[in-house]
Amino acid sequence: MTWNSIIGQRRISAMLRRCISNGRLPQALLLAGSEGAGAAALALAFARTMVCESPRADVDGPAPCETCRSCRQSASLQHSDIRIVVAYPAGKADSDDDLKTEVIEEIRSAVVAMAEDPYREIRLTGATQIRIGQIRELKRSLSLSSSQGGRRVVIILRADEMTTEASNAFLKTLEEPHADVTVILVTSRPERILPTISSRCQELVIPPIDDVDIADALVRRGLCDETEARLTASFAQGSFTRAVALLSDDMKTQREDIVDLLRTSLKGRDFRPRLISLVADIAEGRDKVRIETMLGLLALWLRDAHMIAAVGPNAAIVNTDQRDALIKFADAFGAADFPSALTVIERSVREVYRNVHPQITLLTMCMTLRRLLYGARSAQGASA
Ligand SMILES: [Zn+2]
Structure with missing residues (x-):
């Protein structure tokens, strides 16, 4: 997690690294960039380089050495001189001491995720405000000296989420700067930052x-x-995060399409015309890799339904956003022969690759799944 994990943004990276090589470290920096453009990632790379005991000289400028004690700590975002401030969930928690265990756990895993990938910004469930208690705590910690004798960095993520009281308290911190502290405000909504705050910061606009x-x-x-x-x-x-989300949206659409196909296969007497047209859509619009992905998604979905049928509504499943639909499905088909259904899907994947016309493979699969799933229901005495 350093300069080489920054996506694009060469000009800004070079500018920040030049600050370090020139020894002109800013006291307060405002990184304003749209969501997913990498402002937080840049802030982290900058912070890690600043706290490194002996930065390495890369062709593009200084970089964390990755071997000193500081680097080992900052790599996992566990460096006591890099403080990250984010909004806490609504509730009475005003400082670290009042946090509920599950929030502490959420923070811990969010920090791990961001250490692995700086584009996965720490964002806690139901958290929209950075409150005055957090800023007071920050001020207290800044009044102590650095634990390791080097530079200290404060990164405020989504700084626009500071309440008015927090902003005013924070302004005082900016008015009495500590020589060895760099404060970095990260925001996608710079217009919501108090002008008295932004005017005291060096502002860098992070382009898309x-x-x-x-x-x-x-x-x-x-x-x-x-x-x-x-x-x-x-x-x-x-936005890199938007790109990643789009990829998963696509997966979701594909899942929707394939589950729709399954549902159509299980409809009443007149299901055939619609089934045939859905199969044609899928087979014509997609290559074999995509069809394999869709069949993989169908297998995951059925596996989840099977899990719920076997373990109950709270079973650990993959398609967590579909839990309600899966519970309904498990209610209707819970006694079905799921292992055989999964085998049928696996066989269909092989057939798609063996150059059999995908349309025939998919239709055969749907008819077999219909038989397998209803087989169990008629055995229970339910009607198709
Ligand atoms: Zn180092």
Whole structure:
């Protein structure tokens, strides 16, 4: 998690790294960029380089050495001199001491996620405000000296979420700067930052990421192939997180389509015409890889229904957003022969690849699934 994990943004990266090599470290920085453009990732790379004991000289400028004690701690975002402030969930919690166990647990895993991927910004459930208690606590910790004798950095994520009271308290901190502290405000809504605060910060506008850099990153991270990466990037409006979300949206659409196909296969007497037209849509609009993905999604969905039928409504499932639909499905078909149904799907994947006409494969699969799923129901005495 450092400069080489920054997606695009070469000009801004170079500018920040020059601050370090020139020894002109800002006291307060405002990184204003739209969601997913990488402002938080830049803040982290900058902070990690500043606290490193002996930064390495890269061709593009200084970078964390990754071997000193500071680097080892900052790599996992466990450095006591890098403080990250984020909104806490609504409730009476005003400082770290009042947090509920589950919130502490959520923070812990959010920090791990962001340490792994700086584009997964820490965002707690139901949290919309940075409150005055948090800023007071921050001020207290800044009044102590650095634990490791080096630079200290405060990163305020989504700084626009500071309440008015918090903003005013924070303004005082800016008015009495500590020589060894750099404060970085990150926001996608700079217009919501108190002007008295932003006027005391050096403001850097983080532009949207270039499409080609987004596509590159998607491929490099193994999230999709080049074609899909290019397509996705062109819809992402310069936001890497939006690009990633688009990829999963696509998966969701595919899942919706394949579950629709399954449901159609299970409809009453007149299901055939609609089934045939759905199968044609799927087979004509997609290549074999996509069809395999869809069948994989169908298998996951049935596996989840099976889990719920076996364990109960709270079973650990993959399609958590579909729990209600899966519970209904499990109610109706819970006694079905799921293992055989899954085998049928696996066989269909092989047939799709063996150059059998995908339309025939899919139709055969649907008819077999219909028989298997209703077989159990008629055995229970229910009618199709
Ligand atoms: Zn280091």
